Amino acid sequence: MSKNDKKQQVETTGHEWDGIQEFNNPLPRWWVWVFYVTIGWGLWYTVAYPAWPLLTGATEGYKGFSTRGQVAADIAAVEAQNAPNNAALAASDLATLQTANPALYSYAVNAGGAVFRTNCVQCHGNEGMGATGYPTLSDDDWLWGGSVVDIAYTVSNGVRNESSPDARFSQMPAFGDILSNEEIANVVAYVRALSGQEADATAAAAGQQVFLDNCSACHGEDGKGDRMVGAPNLADALWLYGGDAATITQTVKNARFGVMPAWSEAFRDGGLTQAEVNAVAIYVHQLGGGE
Amino acid sequence: MSQGDTPLYAAREPIFPKRVSGRFRNLKWGIMLFTLGIYYLTPWIRWDRGPEMPDQAVLVDLAGRRFFFFWIEIWPHEFYFVAGLLIMAGLGLFLFTSALGRVWCGYACPQTVWTDLFILVERWIEGDRNARLRLHRAKWSLNKLRLRLTKWVVWLLIGLATGGAWVFYFTDAPSLAVALVNGTAHPVAYTTMAILTASTFFFGGIAREQVCIYACPWPRIQAAMMDEDTITIGYRGWRGEPRGKASDPNAGDCIDCMACVNVCPMGIDIRDGQQMECITCGLCIDACDDIMTKMGRERGLVDYLALKDETREREGMKKTPIWRHVLRPRTIFYTALWSAFGLAMVFALFVRADIDITVAPVRNPTFVTMSDGSIRNTYDIRIRNKNGEAHKFVFSQTSTERLWLSVEGSEARVVEVPADQMLQVRVYITADAGSPAATAERTVLRFWVQDLESSERASADSYFTGKVR
Structure with a gap:
């Protein structure tokens, strides 16, 4: 059978241009039906799911599906899963949790890590490494106390803020208006000597009396600080704002007023629940400096 | 489609292997019993590892990321043991293939073992080759439906048992068995069983030799490991040809009874020589030996033969002893490689710390x-x-x-x-x-x-x- 014979057998559409005819080769039936089904499915889809654009939004679809709704549902599912742990954590005695309930403790460390990385790292840094003006949480020096209960209180109520009536509060006077420049220079030398840094011996000797008169009420006669008022230990190697003479002079003259928000949901919208406060306190406590 | 075009799709020719008995058939029954026994019974072996550890001898604990094998326990970072075992399995296949041809395909491959089992069931229910051929050609009737349904149900039950045994390797077998019966087992267990039931039914009952011919890569690779010393199945054509009636004095030993063709699970004629489809299961040897014995002629018209011997025998020389085929540099090399891996793994197993x-x-x-x-x-x-x-x-x-x-x-x-x-x-x-x-x-x-x-x-x-x- 030649090619011409084959041509004879096939139906043509009747179209002809310059002797060239158009074959009629219809699509297979099943293929066409699949095509119709996809059209039907496409129409159904636009009714079932958000599809048609409107002036201020789009049709919602009768199934009420949205990706935001899906995320919300996923979050709700995880929260429901964690609810028993959180309830137990909110009610537990933080000081003894590690030995009393190791599993819940481990949950708290992980959950607290998430809370910390969301809310705390902005100032306190990764793993609580701290920054100038923002205390390092992984060392052994604490302004307001480093027990897990102390930490939970600080997280809940914050420091020197106006939202919590129970916030940790103290204020160092700006000694620039009280002391003379010479007295300030002397007390700075004394403070540097206290922490074992290089200082002019005569100035430091003169500064001791200034310190006892003006500073020891909060920082203690030995300069080791007082946690009741959040007065830093001046005799150690750690400086929140810097231990060089210029920075200490600035601190003495103008004072510092570091503020931390009260994180409890009692004091701010979208704040931390009691379980989250406890979790982040446990996390911070195990960063390396917990007492 | 015009005339003269070759279709791109070849429809399968159904195969109805005839019952056969003999040395190799018995060996195959034995191997089937042994391998199926291992497969079905292994999950039930207990092994005491202490109160806090699973007591199943062979257990793949995916959730806990542990693999237990009797006294050996593999952690994820020791996965090289599994890789080593796979390499040893590969080298073992190389060794056996270069020495004995497709002996794995013919005797131990799961596809072969399960297909053999499915054909056995088919024979029990529908009768031997002729009865099955007749049934195949018959129009659908109540009787045909009854026989087919019975066969399919038994096949499905075998498939279910296959999938059922598989899931026992992954969790504690006795408690899973109870849960499966109560309907409280994990959906993954049921899904796995359903998939394996379907695939066993399909591979053993329907696809059969097509898996070996079209799907399996191993037969294609095997040709690279075989040479003229490899023992494969051959037909002593110089003895059998020309085929003819037993009474014909000019004819060779082959009486063209088709016994070798009728028993072949791959549906080939071994007298056509070496073929890609042949899995060297030896059933044609049993069939031919049976006929030759009845005829009072020498056995081994169809036999395990190396290509080298075929040439030698054709020229009237004596056959080389089997051990001289098997012991050659190639197989010795494979054995050495295989043992080296084995020894290295045993060594690694003993020096690893707790x-x-x-x-x-x-x-x-x-x-x-x-x-x-x-x-x-x-x-x-x-x-x-x-x-x-x-x-x-x-x-x-x-x-x-x-x-x-x-x-x-x-x-x-x-x-x-x-x-x-x-x-x-x-x-x-x-x-x-x-x-x-x-x-x-x-x-x-x-x-x-x-x-x-x-x-x-x-x-x-x-x-x-x-x-x-």
Whole structure:
């Protein structure tokens, strides 16, 4: 059978241009039906799911599906899963949790890590490494106390803020208006000597009396600080704002007023629940400096 | 489609292998019993590993990421044992193929074993070759429907048992068996069983030899391992040809009874010579030997033959003894390679420790200054306790400089790791203020972990980062 014979057998559409005819080769039936089904499915889809654009939004679809709704549902599912742990954590005695309930403790460390990385790292840094003006949480020096209960209180109520009536509060006077420049220079030398840094011996000797008169009420006669008022230990190697003479002079003259928000949901919208406060306190406590 | 075009699709010619008995058939029955026995019974073997460990001898614990094989326990980081076993299996196949041809295909391959079982069931229900041929050609009737349905149900039951046995390898078999019956087992178990039931039914009942011919890559690779010394199945054509009636004095030994063709599960005629489809199962040898014995002629018209012997025998020389075919440089090389892997793995198995540690220094921040001016680094150390009981471990470190080690949550620097678990422990190294390590950029140190019960030790190297002004 030649090619011409084959041509004879096939139906043509009747179209002809310059002797060239158009074959009629219809699509297979099943293929066409699949095509119709996809059209039907496409129409159904636009009714079932958000599809048609409107002036201020789009049709919602009768199934009420949205990706935001899906995320919300996923979050709700995880929260429901964690609810028993959180309830137990909110009610537990933080000081003894590690030995009393190791599993819940481990949950708290992980959950607290998430809370910390969301809310705390902005100032306190990764793993609580701290920054100038923002205390390092992984060392052994604490302004307001480093027990897990102390930490939970600080997280809940914050420091020197106006939202919590129970916030940790103290204020160092700006000694620039009280002391003379010479007295300030002397007390700075004394403070540097206290922490074992290089200082002019005569100035430091003169500064001791200034310190006892003006500073020891909060920082203690030995300069080791007082946690009741959040007065830093001046005799150690750690400086929140810097231990060089210029920075200490600035601190003495103008004072510092570091503020931390009260994180409890009692004091701010979208704040931390009691379980989250406890979790982040446990996390911070195990960063390396917990007492 | 016009005439003269070859269709691209070849419809399958149904095969109805005839019942046969003989040496190789008996060997195949034995191997089938043995391999199916291993497959079905292994999950039920118990092995005592202590109270906190599973007591199943062979268990792939995917959730716990452990593989148990009698006294051996493999952790994920020891997966090279599994890789080694796979390499050994591969080399073993090379060895057997170069010595004995497609002996794996003919006797031990699951596809062959299960198909053999399915054909056995088919014969029990529908009768031998002729009855099955007749049934195949018959129009659908109540009787045909009854026979087919019975066969399919039995096949499905075998498939179900196959899938059922498979899931037992992945969790405790007795408790899973109870859960499966109660309907409380995990959906994954039911899904796996359903998939394996369907695939067993399809591969053993419907696809059969087509899997070997079209789907399996192994037959194609095997040709590379075979040479003229490899034992395959051959037809002594110089003895059998020309075919003819037994009474014909001019004819050869082959009486063209088609016995060898009728029993072949691959549907080929071995007298056409070496063929891709042949899985060297030896059933044609049994069939032909049976006929030759009845005829009073010499057996072995169809026989296990090396290509080399075929040439020799055709020229009237004597056959080379089997051991001279099998023992040749190629097989000796494969054996040596196989044994080398085996010995290396046995060695690795015996020297591996029951504990080991890995150290990850906390890099952000690299160090923390303490209130007394000392410098502290933090490390996350993972201890793996592969013992069957909880063990206590004590930490220490060695270094050229003076460093102090402390462990989060333990003043005694001791932690307890539960049986067969990994524990992450936070460890601190402190260098005194102004000491060499505290001011150097990098100080090398080695962490040690000692098992307080067995005194076994493990170590890992790390470094200490100081504060460089």
